[in-house]
Amino acid sequence: MKMPTKMRAAVGQMCSTDNVKRNAEMSASIIRRAAAADCQLVLLPEAADFIADASKLQELAKPLDSNDFVKRVREQAKESQVWVSVSIHEGTGTERCKNATLLISPEGEVVQNYHKLHLLDVNYGNDGPILESKTTIKGEKLLEPYQTPVGKLGMLCCYDLRFPEGALSLRRQGAELIAYPSAFTMQTGKIAITLPAALGYVFGAKVLLRARAIETQSYVLAPAQIGQHSKERETYGHAMIVDPWGGVVAQASTRPPSYPPNEDDVDCGTFVSAEIDLDWVKQIREEMPLWEQRRSDVYALV
Numbered sequence: 612m613k614m615p616t617k618m619r620a621a622v623g624q625m626c627s628t629d630n631v632k633r634n635a636e637m638s639a640s641i642i643r644r645a646a647a648a649d650c651q652l653v654l655l656p657e658a659a660d661f662i663a664d665a666s667k668l669q670e671l672a673k674p675l676d677s678n679d680f681v682k683r684v685r686e687q688a689k690e691s692q693v694w695v696s697v698s699i700h701e702g703t704g705t706e707r708c709k710n711a712t713l714l715i716s717p718e719g720e721v722v723q724n725y726h727k728l729h730l731l732d733v734n735y736g737n738d739g740p741i742l743e744s745k746t747t748i749k750g751e752k753l754l755e756p757y758q759t760p761v762g763k764l765g766m767l768c769c770y771d772l773r774f775p776e777g778a779l780s781l782r783r784q785g786a787e788l789i790a791y792p793s794a795f796t797m798q799t800g801k802i803a804i805t806l807p808a809a810l811g812y813v814f815g816a817k818v819l820l821r822a823r824a825i826e827t828q829s830y831v832l833a834p835a836q837i838g839q840h841s842k843e844r845e846t847y848g849h850a851m852i853v854d855p856w857g858g859v860v861a862q863a864s865t866r867p868p869s870y871p872p873n874e875d876d877v878d879c880g881t882f883v884s885a886e887i888d889l890d891w892v893k894q895i896r897e898e899m900p901l902w903e904q905r906r907s908d909v910y911a912l913v
């Protein structure tokens with residue numbers, strides 16, 4: 612009998628605050644509900660553990676072996692019997708943390724820990740300057756795509772989106788799905804398009820997420836933070852799933868949760884899901900064999 616190849620993945624959208632315990636319960640709630648909706652893989656956004664003032668980093672960023680947030684998410688993955696990916700601030704015992712994306716099995720084990728390669732050190736418009744490297748140690752390697760029931764999952768994170776080499780390299784290593792857990796800034800969320808000016812703004816990251824999906828012929832999974840996290844921090848949302856032709860097949864509501872947050876409402880996170888069709892991925896790659904047509908005689912391959 613042919614194994615079923617159509618499975619479901621979910622991307623979460625939430626508004627993490629400096630209340631780690633609450634963020635853990637919000638994460639668990641998304642996992643529980645997505646599992647009940649027949650998803651085998653649930654992705655939670657960047658900084659799911661907390662979004663807080665840099666002065667609180669030392670206190671809140673815990674190493675993996677003593678991290679109550681991670682413990683709670685692992686328990687829920689096990690209870691709900693799903694694969695989970697979640698991004699956190701991993702404490703290192705130094706002044707800076709690592710921007711870590713964990714992959715957790717349905718047994719509740721952490722099977723991968725990817726550290727964000729590209730840090731958001733920028734100075735533009737109303738957002739800037741932002742210096743992620745002040746608080747974060749950058750990662751040093753890509754991890755080999757991991758075989759999940761939904762497909763081979765390659766891990767990247769948020770700002771990594773702007774460096775297509777990472778996605779191309781993961782595809783070369785066999786990725787069928789590429790994850791970009793994110794906390795998009797308000798300014799990069801919107802990019803101005805000049806023609807026609809009347810249309811105003813399009814969502815910049817959406818352009819990039821679709822480009823990464825099209826050029827790697829892979830599903831792109833982007834869970835996201837949304838809304839007002841504190842007086843100072845706001846993110847853009849737009850959690851989405853893009854199919855390997857670049858179609859946005861799922862996008863979360865653009866409505867942010869209320870601020871200040873209702874601390875008792877741990878079910879205010881949302882998720883959207885999509886069917887993942889690996890037969891189609893295979894077919895697209897056969898019909899348009901980009902990886903056999905690359906010109907290594909002309910340019911360096913990633």
Ligand SMILES: O=C(O)CNC(=O)[C@H](CS)NC(=O)CCC(=O)C(=O)O
Pocket residue numbers: 657658661662663731741743769770772773794795796799800815816
């Ligand atoms: O650690 C935290 O508190 C949460 N992390 C973030 O918000 C990170 C770094 S500050 N955000 C991004 O990388 C957005 C990139 C972006 O928006 C783009 O490339 O368009």
